[in-house]
Amino acid sequence: MFETRVTELLGIKYPIIQGGMIWLSTAELAAAVSSAGGLGIITSASFDTRDKLRDEIRKAKSLTDKPIGVNINLAPSTHPVKTEEYIDTVINEGISIVETSGRSPEPHMKQLKQGKVKVIHKAPGGVRFAQTAEEVGCDSVAIIGYECGGHPGPDDTGSMVLIRATLDALKIPVIAGGGFADAHGFVAALALGAEGVLMGTRFMATQECPAHPNFKEWLIRASETDTLITQRSIRAPSRNLKNEPSRKVFEMESRGATLEELLTVTRGTNAQRVYFEGDLDAGLAECGQVVGLIHDIPTVKEVMDRIIQGAEEIIKNKLGAMVASP
Numbered sequence: 365m366f367e368t369r370v371t372e373l374l375g376i377k378y379p380i381i382q383g384g385m386i387w388l389s390t391a392e393l394a395a396a397v398s399s400a401g402g403l404g405i406i407t408s409a410s411f412d413t414r415d416k417l418r419d420e421i422r423k424a425k426s427l428t429d430k431p432i433g434v435n436i437n438l439a440p441s442t443h444p445v446k447t448e449e450y451i452d453t454v455i456n457e458g459i460s461i462v463e464t465s466g467r468s469p470e471p472h473m474k475q476l477k478q479g480k481v482k483v484i485h486k487a488p489g490g491v492r493f494a495q496t497a498e499e500v501g502c503d504s505v506a507i508i509g510y511e512c513g514g515h516p517g518p519d520d521t522g523s524m525v526l527i528r529a530t531l532d533a534l535k536i537p538v539i540a541g542g543g544f545a546d547a548h549g550f551v552a553a554l555a556l557g558a559e560g561v562l563m564g565t566r567f568m569a570t571q572e573c574p575a576h577p578n579f580k581e582w583l584i585r586a587s588e589t590d591t592l593i594t595q596r597s598i599r600a601p602s603r604n605l606k607n608e609p610s611r612k613v614f615e616m617e618s619r620g621a622t623l624e625e626l627l628t629v630t631r632g633t634n635a636q637r638v639y640f641e642g643d644l645d646a647g648l649a650e651c652g653q654v655v656g657l658i659h660d661i662p663t664v665k666e667v668m669d670r671i672i673q674g675a676e677e678i679i680k681n682k683l684g685a686m687v688a689s690p
């Protein structure tokens with residue numbers, strides 16, 4: 365049932381991966397996804413010390429005996445923990461799957477591979493980033509389309525075209541991300557040739573996600589037009605929910621604001637207050653267009669079961685009936 369090179373590589377039942385989400389993909393969320401047959405991923409950047417990441421990994425392991433991954437964002441930052449230290453912690457804790465993002469993982473492949481870690485590189489928006497990941501020895505690539513929550517990359521290419529273009533260029537298994545939330549999207553991704561899907565926004569809208577009820581209610585109310593890409597002008601585009609700060613940054617960029625001017629708004633905003641206090645205008649907070657397809661807050665297991673059972677129904681009955689001989 366939906367066995368692919370991705371399920372085999374990661375040792376999971378269903379080819380469904382929860383992409384790392386800063387602040388939100390905690391041990392509880394990641395463990396719930398893994399227990400339900402997918403791959404849950406804890407985000408290292410949420411923890412400002414190695415010990416805190418170690419404790420979160422241990423907590424996740426106490427909640428599930430299934431594989432768990434850790435996201436390591438390689439984009440330049442002022443984060444107090446060095447990438448090598450995060451990787452060291454991950455390996456010491458027996459984690460065998462890492463999702464890298466933000467930059468090519470090349471400088472870290474030796475350390476990861478010496479630690480026997482399987483590397484999924486998340487490549488936003490461009491086939492060339494996926495090719496680099498394959499060239500430097502990654503085991504799989506998650507190609508992320510323009511629809512996604514978070515960083516869509518520089519080229520504004522949607523998942524429909526990007527997935528096929530990536531498959532044409534790569535030999536390693538490709539995971540599709542950006543705009544997937546339900547059984548229809550899952551079947552579409554597999555039909556395009558992907559060997560798994562990666563979802564962020566859908567997993568935000570679950571019981572196990574630690575976000576505030578106000579924020580979850582917004583996710584239910586929001587439509588597919590309620591997100592906005594900001595920070596293109598500083599070459600760091602990010603898709604966020606449409607709120608006061610994102611509108612302000614968008615408007616400032618439209619009239620050519622400098623980085624220093626933008627920082628006066630972005631520095632003062634706080635995504636954690638949006639997610640955890642439910643103050644929807646407190647900061648820039650990541651969210652994908654697929655929020656328009658989300659109408660409830662089920663458990664993670666319900667999300668997964670609906671996708672798997674729905675996909676079987678679509679393939680066997682709807683699509684199967686279309687090609688069945690009379």
Ligand SMILES: Cc1cc2nc3c(=O)[nH]c(=O)nc-3n(C[C@H](O)[C@H](O)[C@H](O)COP(=O)(O)O)c2cc1C
Nearest residue numbers: 383384385386465512513514542543563564565652
């Ligand atoms: C709230 C939120 C936080 C995210 N944080 C990170 C992160 O810390 N590191 C990362 O590599 N990707 C991050 N992402 C991107 C997701 O892992 C994933 O690529 C994306 O959500 C997929 O698109 P979708 O939202 O349409 O499912 C984040 C996405 C969201 C929605």
